[in-house]
Amino acid sequence: MSYHRILTIQDVSCVGQCSMTVALPILSACGQETAILPSAVLSTHTGGFKGFTFRDLADDMPGIRRHWESEKLTFDAIYTGYLGGVKQVDYTLDILASCLAPGGRTVVDPAMADHGRLYYGFDEAYVAAMRRLCAAADVILPNVTEACFLTGTEYRETYDEAYIAALLDRLLALGAGAVLMTGVGYAPDETGVLLFDGKTADHYRHVRLDKSYHGTGDVYASAFTGAWLSGRTPNEAARIAADYTVDCIRTTMADPAHWYGVKFEAALPGLVRRLNEV
Ligand code: PXL
DSSP states (O other), X not given: OOOOEEEEEEEEEEESSOTHHHHHHHHHHTXXXXXXXXXXXEEEOSSSOSSOOEEEOGGGHHHHHHHHHHTTOOEEEXXXXXXXXXXXXXHHHHHHHHHEEEEEEEEEOOOSEETTEEOTTOOHHHHHHHHHHHHTOSEEOOXXXXXXXXXXXXXXXXXXXXXXXXXXXXXXXXXXXXXXXEXXXXXXXXXXXXXXXXXXXXXXXXXXXXXXXXXXXXXHHHHHHXXXXXXXXXXXXXXXXXHHHHHHXXXXXXXXXXXXXXXXXXXXHHHHHHHHOO
């Protein structure tokens, strides 16, 4: 397994099993050195808790970048998730420009929407900023809702292959190297992930469990990034991450009181075993 230094930039939701509290343990379990840059600190995530706090850390980001530049610190990959505001997105673009090692990889999860709606606090200006960030990425990981916002496409609950193909073309036209779309399924009991690089489209279909949780996109993007950087091809990493995410959801469904995130920890040993298989 190869060892790389990954920087992940996203918020810290102190409670809620999403963003940084998911990315750091998963990337570490994938055997990767993980550096973090928190873009904001929230007491909880915004999906279901009332009255959460939000500390914007955008103004710390340029100073952190300048220090890393002076120390000549660079990263083999930079993986971004929920950022929290337009300023954070623009400062993230500066960090990509100056802190990515030559040949380094950029993974952007435009975590901002689900089920046809933007998350609390986001607006069209944030969507426009996220388009700019996606343009700088090697791989972007939108769900269908995010794909619609990014491309100005009408959101549909049910769709056919032509609708997804049009979304993929429009997403790639934003400028990313490849699109790994999540939550793509054409039947009620199936979902999947679809990797498209402009030439080939690889749709990995799997069971759709009848429960949706916050943070599963973060679990998926973290496992994909970790598996890819540990030496798997993007196609293999996409499948490994999908199977892991299904495992996390299945584990969580056994505990109906656990509503705010997925119990990704219990499934980690299985992910590590899979990555150690040759
Ligand atoms: O990616 C999910 C996520 C991350 N961070 C915060 C969120 C959410 C989803 O709602 O609110 C703060």
